Amino acid sequence: MNESVVFSVLSRKFIDHNEATPPKAQQVIYYSLAIGHHLGVIDCLSAALTCNLADYRAWIATLADGSEARRKMEGVPRYGEIVIDHSHVTMLARAFDSALAAQTDEQQAWSHAMLGWLAAIQQESAVYIMVRRQYD
Known part of the structure; x- marks a missing residue:
């Protein structure tokens, strides 16, 4: 069994509109959005990068040993997934x-992709990245 790591980036959000939802309940959904809660909101994540788990480990091994960043990224093999937010x-x-x-050329390409996603999060704090270990 092969293992890979998938980086998924928030591509959009939408409200789950149900025709049976009474207007007062819809007001609760909109209010929850206004205060930052996700009641009735569905996040749409798009896979943006997939790499082999062994290659992922080699890539994050280029981060400073013992650093908080490396510890964060080591959460994928350890726990199966991490969330990267603002x-x-x-x-x-x-x-x-x-x-x-x-880094190798391939690792640099991944790092540049990561830096681009991080810049997007900096611009819009609702954006986040879900990184998951996947069994092929």
Whole structure:
């Protein structure tokens, strides 16, 4: 069995409109959106990058040993998935940028993709990345 790692990025959100939902319940959904809760909201994630688990491990091994960024990224093989949100942007961006010089061309391409996603999160805090281990 092969294992891979899939990076999925929030591509859009939509409200699950049910014709049977009374107007007062719809008001609760809209209010929850306004205050940042996800009641009745469906996140649509799009797979943006897939790599072999062994290649993923080699890539994150280029991050500074013992760093918070490396510990965060090691959560994928350890726990099966991680979420990267606005609270991780600065830490991960610095780590991946610093690691570029020690990376292969393929790893650099992945790091540049990661830096692009992190920039998108910086611009819109509702955007996030779900990174999951997948069994093929």
